[in-house]
Amino acid sequence: MTSMKRLYDWFEVRLGIKELVEKNLTGYLLPRNINCWYSMGSIILFIIALQVVTGILLLVYYIPEADKAFGSVTAIMNTMPFGWLIRMCHVIGSNMMILFVMLHMLSTLFMGSNKSPRELNWLSGFILFTLVQAICLTGYLLPWSQLSFWATTVATNSVGAIPYIGQFLVEFLRGGKLVGAPTLGRFYTLHITVIPLTMAAVVGMHLFFLERIGVSTPPFGLDNTKNRWPGGVFRYDDHPGGIPFFPNYILQDMTSIALYFAIFAAVVFFYPNIFFTKDSFVQANPFQTPAHIKPEWYFLANYQTLKLFPNEFIGLSIQGAAMTFLALLPFVDRGNEKLPLKRPLFLTCFIGGLILYIALSIWGHYS
Amino acid sequence: MNISSRRKFLVACLGGIAAAGTGATLYPVYKYLAPKQADENGGKVSFRESDVPPGGAKFFDFRGETAVMVREKSGALIALSAVCTHLGCIVQWQTDKQDFLCPCHAGRYTPDGTVISGPPPRPLAKLPFTVTDGTISIG
Secondary structure, eight states: OOHHHHHHHHHHHHHOHHHHHIIIIITOEEOTTOOGGGGHHHHHHHHHHHHHHHHHHHHHHOOOSTTTHHHHHHHHHHTSTTHHHHHHHHHHHHHHHHHHHHHHHHHHHHTTTTSTTOHHHHHHHHHHHHHHHHHHHHHHHTTOBHHHHHHHHHHHHHGGGSTTTHHHHHHHHHTSSSSSHHHHHHHHHIIIIIHHHHHHHHHHHHHHHHHHHOOOOOSTTOSOOBOOOOOSSOOOOOOTTOEEIIIIIHHHHHHHHHHHHHHHHHHHHHOTTTTOOGGGGSBOOTTOOOSSOOOOGGGHHHHHHHHHSSSHHHHHHHHHHHHHHHHTHHHHOOOSBOOGGGOHHHHHHHHHHHHHHHHHHHHHHHO | OOHHHHHHHHHHHHHHHHHHHHHHHHHHHHHHHSOOOSOTTTTOEEEEGGGSOTTOEEEEEETTEEEEEEEOTTSOEEEEEOBOTTTOOBOEEETTTTEEEETTTTEEEOTTOOEEESSOOSOOOBOOEEEETTEEEEO
8 A cells, every 4th residue: 555545545434535525526517518618716816825925925015104105016016026026916906806706797787696595695696796895906006106196085085975874984084084194004904914815704604605506507518507496495406427626617717717817917928008097106195185086997987977967966866776686686687587588577687787887987987 | 538627637736736826825925024133224224332331331223132332431332132031021221230230030140141040041232333433233
């Protein structure tokens, strides 16, 4: 008996590795018509891991103090070996995280995978989407550039539209009447502790729900495209005769991650300043607002919606209502059919909503 | 080429790619975290001779470590590392006794760094310096 085999056996009798592998890898069967959109979750986990690693590395030299933050980020970019690479990976990774969470949600919606009994998966995913936006917003202030300072001023100001308590909330969020050193302390704490810990918990819940209920079946390439869940009683959605997660689908996951990484690396090396404006390279000056301050691309639609309404509160309320509707969609859209082509109302709303979101973003960018 | 040798070839290729990827990831991280080797001025430290009074000492940062310049009552200058050779504490100059005391474990050194008493195993390291037109340059 070789020493490796003895070591394996030692762990086997204590952990039951064979059974674990059988249950979660080779015996974990997925629907035969599964497609590449099911690997979005793995891509997002990969992005989050990269964000955590680059974020920890940035913490080594970043100084969360209003007078020193910009200087420390400049030093990371210009003085520290490969500091530019680590920061660029973090900045571009944050934008990619938003983009791929959106793609994951859109594909889930399109394939009807959010329908019963997966309401909890959808809801936890929706909470994750909000948390990802929050972590990006709080991280945006940390470089303490003109762009980050004034974009945060505008973003936090929107909360003031809430009647009665709006102004109190704005000051509470900022730690003062205006964005300043206390805001940096708050956003820094939220960015590196509160939001990541909450995200870790919600990601855990999201994966737990997936593990309990099983992977959904995509509605493409099947005769029966109706929801298979009988309702009323818990039932693990198994796929007898399906393809194993290992080695079959993990290969798809790795391919998708490699493809993502190629796109990510192309942006990092060939378009590193794609998410920067000239105000990103100037230290924050609380006495001088630069012209044409715009939020990040993922908030442009919200920004343009606010501008469309004469009253900010109405604009906020409409956005809040739209987000609530989207979050509660599986409770509203209770039909059994999953194939989008057999759901004309859904398909119209899906395409219309997507066009509206993109149009508002483009309008917001050029307005 | 049979299946077995083709599989071995693919595994070797994938292993090579994985090793290259790991190296390409770890090298920037190592360089980013590695301490700086020398100061921007080439590690030289300069100050005025009058900054070190007779019988006194001046502590300064030298290539990331603490160093000290002592002027004996006779007027002789000595540059030493101020890091105790026992456990790395910073020695203190005792003006009244004209010697160095390490406050951690009571190691004592003469002004030229020789061990008088206590646990230090070696004398304090001497540093090269020059004096030109009233300016001391160390390093």
